[in-house]
Amino acid sequence: MIFKVPRGTQDILPSETWKWQQVEKVILEACDVYRYKEIRTPIFEQTELFQRLVGDTTDIVQKEMYTFTDKGDRSMTLRPEGTAPVVRSFVEHKMFGYPDQPVKLFYTGPMFRYERQQAGRYRQFVQFGAEAIGSADPAIDAEVISLALDVYKRVGLTKLKLVINSLGDKECRAAHKEALVSHFNPHIDQFCPDCQTRLEKNPLRILDCKVDSGNPLIASAPSLADYLNEESASYFESVKSFLEDAGIDYEVDPNLVRGLDYYNHTAFEIMSTSEGFGAITTLCGGGRYNGLAEEIGGPSAPGIGFAMSIERLLLAMEAESKIFADEPTLDVYIITLGETARRPGFKLLNELRAAGIRTDLDYMDRKLKAQMKSADRLQARMVVIIGEDEVTEGAVQLKIMADGTQEKVPVGELVEKIIKNTTR
Template identity: 70%
Template sequence: MDIKLPRGTQDILPSDTAKWQVVEELIREQCRMYHYKEIRTPVFEHTELFTRGVGDTTDIVQKEMYTFQDRGNRSLTLRPEGTASVVRSFVEHKMFGYPDQPVKLYYMGPMFRYERQQAGRYRQFVQFGMEAIGSSDPAIDAEVISLAMSIYKRAGLKSLKLVINSLGDTESRIAHREALVNHFEPHIEEFCSDCQNRLQKNPLRILDCKIDRNNPLMETAPSLTDYLNEESAAYFAKVKEYLTMLNIDFEVDPNLVRGLDYYNHTAFEIMSTAEGFGAITTLAGGGRYNGLVAELGGPDSPGIGYAMSIERLLLAMEAEKIEFPDTTSLDVYLVAMGEEAKKKVTELTFELRKHKISADMDYLERKVKAQMKSADRLKAKAVIVIGEDELEKQSVMLKDLSTGTQQLVPFTSLIDEVKKLTEAK
């Protein structure tokens, strides 16, 4: 049987996992600087969480979810995004009662969507996201955006564009919704079946349609910014003011519509403008979801968050030719000459590791020359050679591979000498 990867998934091999680890640690460090704490939720949830939380008019719910019945005949879904799960946990564990508000959380893990595979898009993908729940201060909107931008900048990206918009409050959305229905309804038969279904349920989603995006009516559609009431307009003005204070460049795009139903007020996307990055330029997106906590059974707690694909971040770094630090090198490789020497090598390898020195040895009974070649391939900083002479002297031959110099070192002082040599590299 020829068993291969399921379509839309990938194996991340050791040659690449080091890059992932660098990026993941960078993200975690930035979250620590902003005082966001990690939350881990299940990879599957009750399907209703996503139909209610994400919205039953979204492409995610209608076309992309992996849903199944368990043995108790319950409908479960592999999580397609992270916000709904985090908000569910926020409500279930009564985090709204925590003395420190807003509650600042981040997550990182696999998500699942049934969609066509393309560069940087998989059916199982890794998403980082963060949520700040419990504050309606425009300053927290700016903080969330600044955290997103800081991650990309720390990763070395320079070709970035931040686009923002306001989706308004409920009153503004209702007024805009009526204008959209009146605009599209006379010609709705020109649009795809999805848009026709969305006309009465959520006409704002028509503006996000990829099939009909070139229809002339899209260009003349009523802009939400023209329907913002005084409160929404003032809120958006403050968000822009804070971003300007933080020296974060942005563009206002009245046509920016996030693909999930729970967004209101601030919405934003971060894009790569790097040459060769690809047709899909979006790196991250997010916004406010002030009604989502109440929708999922909690109190009326405002929230804002965003999510980014780790795969797309790595692609953007590749497009900008950003080099990764080498984290795969080995401190020391131990070479044995003879059976008795191998016993000592085994003992010393274990002892070095106990002292936080990365060490390896041969397990294929290879000759000394082959073992030395293995040390080179593993980019070892030093080699320890033990043969009969060394055993008699209760010592090892320690060789610095960068200079070629070597010295006889007693077993009793080996740890200190190896640390001196490797820490200097």
């Protein structure tokens, strides 16, 4: 039987993993500058955590979660997103008691959603996310958005668009919900079964429906902006002011609602405007989630965060022809000729590596010509050749691949010689 990678997942091969490593390096550097600390949560959590915090009317909870019953007859779910586990950890470990607030955290890791595979969208995918929990200051909203944009800019992306909206507080949402129900109710039979269910539970989700997105009733639906109370409107104006202070351009989209129930006040998306990127242009999304910690027994701890797909970040880089510097080349390739040279060659391999020199060795007992071809393929900067004569003399042949020059070097002087050549 031939096994293949599960549908909706992918193998990331060595020819590609170095790109991921470069992205992860950029993320670490940006988070260090912004002073966000890494948190690592389990890949699976209690199912109820996502039902309560993500929302039982969302597509994620209704259709996309990978849920199983463990041997203790407990319902567990592979995490479909990162905010709920981080908030759970924040409450469980009493981070609200830390002297420095807000608590600023970031994570990277696999998420799991059962959805149709598309370009840059998998059933197992990798997200980088950041959360700032414990402050209701609109300036932290602008900081979180700035961090997301900074990561994209650090990898060279320029064709970006930030879209923001205010979802208001509970009072605004209640008034808007009533207006949406009145708007959609007379024609709800025109909508998909999911939207018909959402009408009473959470009509805001109708605006985010992928099936009915072309229905003219969505375009003519009452705007949440018309129902913002003075406090919510003032908060949104402050967020926009801080974005302007940070030199960040934005567009306001009153129909932006995001796909998770826990958002309130600020919601945002970062999109690619690069030609040929694809129909799904969203690279990153996030927003404020005041009240989420209270939902699972914690104290009041307003928060804001975002999540971005690493797969889609790499696609955006490809669309803009942004590439990382070439994968680090091999410093030295050791060629051994004959059995007598094998152990001295292996010993030298370890000495060079201990000195921090990227070194490899032929393990296939090939002839000199075949080993030289291997050194070429690996783009080795230097080749060390050891044969019986070299073992006897306590020396090696050192060849510089760029110009073809070759010289005999005593083994005791080799490390210093190689280091000089690698730092030129």
